[in-house]
Amino acid sequence: MPDSPRSGIVPFFRARCPRCGKGNVFVNKVMSFKKFSDTLDECPKCHLKYEPETGFFVGSMYWTYALLVGLTVILSVVLYQIDLFEEAVYIIPLIIIFLLPWVFRYGRLLMLYVVYPIMYKEMFYGKDNEL
Numbered sequence: 001m002p003d004s005p006r007s008g009i010v011p012f013f014r015a016r017c018p019r020c021g022k023g024n025v026f027v028n029k030v031m032s033f034k035k036f037s038d039t040l041d042e043c044p045k046c047h048l049k050y051e052p053e054t055g056f057f058v059g060s061m062y063w064t065y066a067l068l069v070g071l072t073v074i075l076s077v078v079l080y081q082i083d084l085f086e087e088a089v090y091i092i093p094l095i096i097i098f099l100l101p102w103v104f105r106y107g108r109l110l111m112l113y114v115v116y117p118i119m120y121k122e123m124f125y126g127k128d129n130e131l
């Protein structure tokens with residue numbers, strides 16, 4: 001499907017628009033820790049409105065929670081395998097605090113890539129597109 005409106009996995013990891021895969025989603029780079037969460041109002045390329053209704057991104061809390069649980073399980077297994085499980089109580093929170101900006105942003109991106117096309121089909125695909 002060459003003209004599918006869904007953009008795929010590479011734009012997801014590059015934090016690009018879920019529809020065209022070209023426009024940025026966030027205002028700043030992830031390393032600008034102060035304002036890493038600022039999201040653009042719409043895609044600068046295809047003008048997809050990123051927040052279809054007020055409070056849309058509240059749902060990203062669930063994605064962030066799931067990502068943090070997954071990260072904790074993976075880190076626990078890795079630390080157990082390298083015999084550092086007793087230090088895990090210090091190491092895991094430090095790693096999670098360091099990774100928090102990425103986890104936060106991917107929580108929002110999962111809302112845009114997974115929930116948006118399902119719940120706001122007409123806004124995402126356009127009204128005349130029968131998908």
Ligand SMILES: [Zn+2]
Nearest residue numbers: 017020043046
């Ligand atoms: Zn776009």
